[in-house]
Amino acid sequence: MLIDSHCHFDFDIFDDQRDVLMTQCENHGVLGFLVPATTCLSWSKLQALAAHYPQWRAAYGLHPYFLRESQLAEIDLLGDQCEAAQAIAVGEIGLDCWPGSVDINIQIDFFSRQLLVAKSLNLPVILHARKSYDLVFKCLRETKFKRGGIVHAFNGSLEQAKRFIDLGFVLGVGGTITYSRAKKAHRVLNALERSAFVLETDSPDMPLNGFQGQINTPLSIPIIAEHVAQIRGETERQITAQTYANLLRVFPKWHEGLL
Template sequence: MKFIDSHCHFDFDAFQPDRAQIWQRCINSGVTRLIIPGVCRAQWHPLTALTGSQSGWYGAAGIHPWWVAKESNPDGSLIQPEALGWALSDYLNSNHCVAVGECGLDAAIETPIEIQEAVFRVQLEVASEFELPLILHVHRTHNEVLKLLKQFRLPRGGVIHAFSGSEQMAMDYWKMGFYLGIGGTITYARAAKTRRTVSQLPIESLVLESDAPDMPISGRQGLRNSPENLPLIAAELAKLRGVSLQDIADKTQNNTEILFSL
């Protein structure tokens, strides 16, 4: 059976020493394709070079909330959101990407939410203009993000990375064209609410993700996460839903192909 990791930071330095070996283990375990999100301008071109080197790797371009404060002018001042939007548009005009992102809002970081929102808005505009799906980071800001999504009504929707909200919230996103990213959180018994939610959602709304090198699965806390663990997440999802692993593999692969036009 085949799997697609819909969210993996495989370009991060954590994988530099043994990326080729990990990828071979991924293939051996059935993980044959990866979506690698962008997080900042400095990363976009190296990411494109990396994805161009390997069949099955796909890149996105965006500015993650955690990196917003690092986007500066030569004099050190914070770059204007409009300039970031122009840079993103220029990049997408000359480089193939399957999505805009990772972008969104995070209420748990020091960067003021107003600044995050300004940068997020320009990425919403670019995604609409280029008719690309969004890869969304949403942390303690679901109400704010849903409000913005209702304003923009994006033609291609996107995915809510590492979804851990309620069933009602999930359905609100799904009705707007957004899939739910299901990762290692569901392997933890303490994540009862999320486990219950993913067992009830339409299978057509779910995609699998590792978020490697972060979000390790249960039993491997403190270790570098890897996309080769994706089948273990899929197996837990199959158990929670009372279906076969093959069914989860087939359905989530199809969902991811539709979402990113693979």
């Protein structure tokens, strides 16, 4: 079963085409979607959509890049939201050191508090870690978070990959690996154990090679699986089966109610 382990299918840009895309995805074998929230204001819409589409699984959190729209008091609501909406993870949370991001100390405060919420609920997390792996590791250690999850859009070294894997995480592999210039990402992907990664699109962002300037959708998952198979010298069937098994290991309740 092909799964998009990270897509923002709840974003407004999909409102006019969501049903059509869902049908197209089913026709192309993409049968499951993990949709992480970005802001507190998005939680109710995501919850309603996840209830409408049984193929969806939802995570709730406060994305580091959008913290200018957030308040610490919203974290007090996060645990109740996750329980009420039967979230399978807390996310998308983490640290973003890209220019223009919110002050890193504010990000660390939000991130650490959300890790503690996830820890209290025994939920995995969906990590956003852009140019911030060392700081993310530090927060994981300081909060003693050991439940694992997914490192979204991983693009670090093999050593960094192994550190996350040792903490129970799998690595999100997406459109980056479709670019021939992504040599480091190819080397790391080729060196990973089969149990170490899952497939994702980050729709509507992170377009694949040849699709620059277009809205990315979960329909890209079969193309990503094809490239992963080529890079690793495996079959697409092997990649599909293994990444699904990896997802079930990290999210053992995923299959409940999934078509």
